[in-house]
Amino acid sequence: MALSSTSTGSGLAPGPVRAVRRRKNPGTMLGLGTALIYLSLIVLIPLAAVVWKSTGQGPGFFWKAVTTPDAWASLQLTIGASVVVALVNLVMGTVIAWVLVRDRFPGKAVVDSLIDLPFALPTIVAGLVLLALYGSDSPLGVNLAYTRAGVLVALLFVTLPFVVRTVQPVLLELDRDMEQAAASLGAAPWTVFRRIILPNLLPAMVSGTALAFTRSIAEFGSTVLISGNLPFKTQVAAVQIFGQIENDNAVGAAAVSTVLLVVALAVLFALDLIQRWGARRG
């Protein structure tokens, strides 16, 4: 989603119009300048300030701030939990997308609309909602408050749509002739899935999983209430950063922030490379 969507539509407009070369346009430069000032004031300069705050005093200083016991523990928990969340999403997201495309049952349209709810729901509401069901006065008798399992459930909630919504359109477009041909030649359903469907779905599954991972390492609001903010146990990186800001430890907060930024950008960059490689390969 991030880096690849900018290429202007190739071959959408009829050729002759596209071929008209526009003259150098002073309007372009004015617009570009305005857009860059807006982006710089709101996004670029502030993010640069975070990186500068944490690394400006040298790499040793940065490393010390990242490896304080609670910062390091929160980063480990965040990365570990996000890997688990990404993998669960990989499987469950694909299953849900499959059911939404290939299965028929009453109420399917409602279920389909529900998938986007975690994107629309404010994260703090997501946390509150989960704590109501899985908290200390849980009607199900399952108390996940202040546990790592609770953090996982919150992360699974907010990342639910990513894999479903990337796999679903690919599955819809998939040509079923090949599957039928394979089946008529005697392939078992599992073989058809593994040899024909899976290779077609894999790029979408990977990109959905990567997006779920980057969302998961950044997540704050939904984990605040259910994690109880216990250092070394349930404190994820974003919550740790929040605590450091409250304690006026800007350098420590900026160091952990920089790690999160670098990991997210590395994942998105790798994803973009894979997608472009996949597109070239056809």
Add this chain to the structure above:
Amino acid sequence: MAKYGLRTVALVYLLFLLVLPVGLIGWRTFEHGAGPFFDALSSHSALHAFQVTFTVALWAVALNTVFGIGAAILLVRHSFPGKRLLGALIDLPLAVSPVVVGLALILVYGRFAPFGGWLENHGIQVIFSTPGMVLATVFVSLPLVVRAIVPVLEEMGDDQEQAAHTLGANRWQAFRRITVPGIRSALAYGIVLCLARALGEYGAVAVVSGRLVDQTQTLTLYVEERFQNFEQPAAYAAATALAVIAIVSLLLTKLLRPKDGDR
């Protein structure tokens, strides 16, 4: 049989992760009727939180709509070096944790930062005040309008705009008469997405607002504060109000979403 197995797995997963939790909050809010719900929402603090939330969200949506239209036209209709990079930079906010957004803004616009201090000396307080909350909200919802319009602009092509130019329309006329009607539903889709995100933002606003009750407290901050202070009915009522806003905007986006099935 495998079919029913998969269906059951998917539906049970959604039931326990999504349907039961959200349904339970609705039930908790309304178990004694709608009266307590409206009472809780009409307290002074709740009403103030509504007002702050809408003020911040409307500013952020207005700014991002103007930026979004301009940036989308720039990305689709103009050519310049570094276009891919500009697109990537516009998407960057999606990869940043809300807390990091807040920290980043404090480091530039806070009272003790050079720029923030300068603004403060000229009577503009950004952090712990409305401008900072607007900046934070603009940051987190920045790509939404741009990304809603870009595909539609690409698909439209510029034949009609060029035709309007040859017939003597100036830029503004061509924009108003041709471009705007063409992108209208995509624009509305982007604005609804942006508004929903802006109304629901928690982390970034929590950092830059200072969470001052009855001053910079938005609805999401109100939910958290009431819950931590064991005033669960108030927290549940505000959470339900936010959930209703979320569901309404979800339904609106379903209606407005471009129909070609792409994203």
